[in-house]
Amino acid sequence: MKSVELIDVTKTYGNGSVIIKNLNLSIQSGEFFVLVGPSGCGKSTILRMIAGLEGMTSGTLLIGGKPANLLPPSKRSLSMVFQNYALYPHLTARENIIFGLKAHRIGKDIVEKRLREAAEMLNLAPCLDRKPRQLSGGQRQRIALARSIVSEAPICLMDEPLSNLDAKLRARMRSEIRRIQRKIGTTMIYVTHDQIEAMTMGDRMAVLHDGTVQQIGRPIDVYNHPDHTFVASFIGSPQMNLMPAVYDDVQKILRIGASWTITRELPIAGGEVILGIRPENIHPATHPASAQNKAIHFSANIIDTEILGNETQLTFLLDHQTWTAKWEGQWTIPDQSAQEMVILPENLLVFDRKDGHILYDPKRSQKVEEVTV
Amino acid sequence: MVMEQTEIKEGADFPATNAREQPINRLFGTQPAAWLYLLPSLILFAVFVFYPLFRTLQLSFFLSDSKGLPTVFVGFNNYARLLSSPEFLASAGSTLLFVLYTVPTTIILALILALLANEKLKGIGFFRTIFSSSMGISVAASSVVWLFIFNPSAGILNRLLSLLGVTGINWLADPNWALFSVSLTTIWLHLGFTFLILLGGLQNIDEHLYENAQIEGCGYWYRLRRITLPMLSPTLFFVITVSMIDAFQTFGQIDLLTKGGPGNATNLIVYSIYQKAFINFDFGMASAEVIVLFLCILLITALQFKFGERKVHYQ
Ligand SMILES: Nc1ncnc2c1ncn2[C@@H]1O[C@H](COP(=O)(O)OP(=O)(O)O)[C@@H](O)[C@H]1O
Ligand SMILES: [Mg+2]
Numbered sequence: 157m158k159s160v161e162l163i164d165v166t167k168t169y170g171n172g173s174v175i176i177k178n179l180n181l182s183i184q185s186g187e188f189f190v191l192v193g194p195s196g197c198g199k200s201t202i203l204r205m206i207a208g209l210e211g212m213t214s215g216t217l218l219i220g221g222k223p224a225n226l227l228p229p230s231k232r233s234l235s236m237v238f239q240n241y242a243l244y245p246h247l248t249a250r251e252n253i254i255f256g257l258k259a260h261r262i263g264k265d266i267v268e269k270r271l272r273e274a275a276e277m278l279n280l281a282p283c284l285d286r287k288p289r290q291l292s293g294g295q296r297q298r299i300a301l302a303r304s305i306v307s308e309a310p311i312c313l314m315d316e317p318l319s320n321l322d323a324k325l326r327a328r329m330r331s332e333i334r335r336i337q338r339k340i341g342t343t344m345i346y347v348t349h350d351q352i353e354a355m356t357m358g359d360r361m362a363v364l365h366d367g368t369v370q371q372i373g374r375p376i377d378v379y380n381h382p383d384h385t386f387v388a389s390f391i392g393s394p395q396m397n398l399m400p401a402v403y404d405d406v407q408k409i410l411r412i413g414a415s416w417t418i419t420r421e422l423p424i425a426g427g428e429v430i431l432g433i434r435p436e437n438i439h440p441a442t443h444p445a446s447a448q449n450k451a452i453h454f455s456a457n458i459i460d461t462e463i464l465g466n467e468t469q470l471t472f473l474l475d476h477q478t479w480t481a482k483w484e485g486q487w488t489i490p491d492q493s494a495q496e497m498v499i500l501p502e503n504l505l506v507f508d509r510k511d512g513h514i515l516y517d518p519k520r521s522q523k524v525e526e527v528t529v
Numbered sequence: 530m531v532m533e534q535t536e537i538k539e540g541a542d543f544p545a546t547n548a549r550e551q552p553i554n555r556l557f558g559t560q561p562a563a564w565l566y567l568l569p570s571l572i573l574f575a576v577f578v579f580y581p582l583f584r585t586l587q588l589s590f591f592l593s594d595s596k597g598l599p600t601v602f603v604g605f606n607n608y609a610r611l612l613s614s615p616e617f618l619a620s621a622g623s624t625l626l627f628v629l630y631t632v633p634t635t636i637i638l639a640l641i642l643a644l645l646a647n648e649k650l651k652g653i654g655f656f657r658t659i660f661s662s663s664m665g666i667s668v669a670a671s672s673v674v675w676l677f678i679f680n681p682s683a684g685i686l687n688r689l690l691s692l693l694g695v696t697g698i699n700w701l702a703d704p705n706w707a708l709f710s711v712s713l714t715t716i717w718l719h720l721g722f723t724f725l726i727l728l729g730g731l732q733n734i735d736e737h738l739y740e741n742a743q744i745e746g747c748g749y750w751y752r753l754r755r756i757t758l759p760m761l762s763p764t765l766f767f768v769i770t771v772s773m774i775d776a777f778q779t780f781g782q783i784d785l786l787t788k789g790g791p792g793n794a795t796n797l798i799v800y801s802i803y804q805k806a807f808i809n810f811d812f813g814m815a816s817a818e819v820i821v822l823f824l825c826i827l828l829i830t831a832l833q834f835k836f837g838e839r840k841v842h843y844q
Contacts, residue, residue, distance in 0.1 A: 207740075207744060208743075208744075209740050209743065209744075228743075229740075229743045229744045229746075230743065230744060230745065230746030230747075231746075232744075234744065235744065235745075236740075236741065236744050238737045238740070238741065240735070240737060242735065242737035242738055242740065242741040244738060244755075244756065244759075245760075245842070246759040246760065246762075246842035255741075255742070255745065255747075255755070256742075256744075256745025256746065256747065259742075259745060259746060259747040259748070259751045259755075260745075260746060303741075307745065
């Protein structure tokens with residue numbers, strides 16, 4: 157298996173727009189690395205540059221430690237799964253899977269062996285003799301996976317492979333892809349716009365925004381310690397509450413909106429900030445957290461509740477700002493009724509309002525140092 | 530994990546409805562209003578295709594006067610005369626040769642040009658325009674241009690030959706060269722249209738298929754053979770069928786370049802029909818020849834559909 161490294165990579169398209177700016181990524185051998193970001197942020201472009209389908213404007217690509225900028229796609233020891241699967245409609249599933257092997261005149265025995273193994277791994281045996289249009293979306297997806305598996309390439313690139321599947325199948329394929337990657341040990345570079353896939357599948361992930369990396373790290377670290385308001389809002393569902401606030405460093409007061417204040421000393425300079433708190437960290441007053449003496453109590457009007465099975469999402473207003481809370485259990489609360497709630501100060505994040513960077517993250521000191529590149 | 534193993538059924542069995550059994554529905558189908566929507570095109574077809582075809586068929590069993598009106602019923606006599614006439618047999622032979630010269634050459638040339646023009650290169654749009662330009666030129670105009678090109682003394686072809694020290698060829702007047710010259714003009718004439726259709730077919734092929742092949746390390750010829758040609762096969766089939774029919778019906782360039790001569794060397798079937806009908810006023814025999822040509826084209830097209838379409842992959 158091979159590592160992949162991108163150093164100072166920039167991409168500009170013919171019309172002069174800079175799509176990727178100074179990208180630095182170091183993906184270890186055998187790692188499951190997820191590139192996640194909203195649509196149009198340049199994820200596919202990065203993947204296509206690694207594959208060699210798109211040239212880089214500047215920068216260096218190392219594959220297995222060796223410069224690969226000038227290598228043609230076939231010499232980069234990788235396979236790729238496309239979003240639309242790119243199956244050959246005139247060939248059967250079997251012929252699709254071994255398409256590349258045939259081009260390389262690989263021996264019949266080896267081809268048969270690899271085909272059998274891949275088909276077994278993905279339960280494809282019953283549909284090998286059908287053409288793609290006779291297959292369901294999930295089966296087509298697995299044919300594309302099988303094609304990448306039989307190539308036995310040390311690096312596998314996937315561009316939103318699950319986005320054409322329904323929610324249930326997507327959940328199943330998430331774990332299936334993860335399982336196969338672990339079993340084979342390929343270096344996986346997986347592109348998605350879906351933060352759930354990023355959270356559940358990756359060893360590490362890079363959150364992209366407008367062609368720049370916002371944060372790289374293990375999913376839980378990125379989730380718990382976002383570096384930036386963009387990351388904070390993009391990762392996690394429902395998204396983190398992000399509210400404009402002002403910190404007064406003389407009186408040591410954090411003012412939220414016009415009428416809410418939290419008196420607390422923060423190790424930051426005074427000024428305009430953004431306060432962030434995850435919905436699951438806003439608890440009902442009955443929660444054990446309210447017993448702690450540093451707990452912050454407040455009361456707010458509930459404007460909406462949604463019961464999602466075993467958890468309840470509440471929407472409430474604080475000074476015309478909409479907040480979301482997520483409580484365990486099934487809560488039936490009449491709309492417009494006041495509700496006592498509690499938050500713990502250690503769950504409050506403070507971001508700079510101008511550039512969105514993190515200013516204060518109380519739990520950050522306790523965490524394991526993240527692998528930064 | 531379990532996968533769906535149900536076979537895909539050809540034509541699932543719908544329950545037969547009672548309505549289907551009623552005679553009116555048997556005639557007009559379960560949705561008689563559909564015929565109303567078909568009516569405009571049915572009328573057009575009836576007036577401009579079915580009626581003339583029927584009249585031609587009728588005329589082919591009669592002798593006619595000089596206005597083309599049937600006079601004496603002669604049964605299959607016109608056909609017998611036609612099929613035993615050496616002139617017709619020569620005509621049929623030249624037509625077959627002409628189809629053989631023009632159709633494969635046009636399609637292969639157009640395919641090569643389309644493959645070239647489909648590459649993503651700077652300024653390729655210019656070449657696409659040039660390659661398809663002969664589509665916008667009428668048969669008459671291009672025939673006149675080719676008359677100049679073929680001119681034995683002043684034409685550019687013979688001037689080039691004389692530069693090479695080869696004696697000039699009497700392109701249109703030499704019985705050995707006339708059919709070739711007319712074919713050359715026809716190939717040039719049809720190249721633009723065929724090119725454009727094939728280029729359209731090529732551009733319809735999903736780019737990702739090639740990218741995948743590129744990553745898997747398939748060479749150019751492997752990609753051409755395993756991706757491009759199969760994916761292009763519906764377009765190729767269409768182009769082959771239309772070009773064949775077109776070639777069998779060639780008329781304009783013959784009339785303008787050679788008038789069927791020298792001798793009968795370029796007297797293709799449609800031109801000989803024209804001569805029989807409008808120069809010799811033998812409408813009965815001309816009609817018989819029309820019917821024979823019609824049946825030939827029908828047969829060839831049917832054979833093409835029967836044997837050619839098997840190799841065609843439709844999405
Ligand atoms: N061939 C191209 N020419 C010009 N702009 C392009 C081209 N391909 C992509 N882009 C632009 O680059 C940006 C990133 O595209 P892409 O990498 O496909 O985003 P993502 O995969 O993250 O949705 C988009 O704004 C898109 O419009
Ligand atoms: Mg994309």
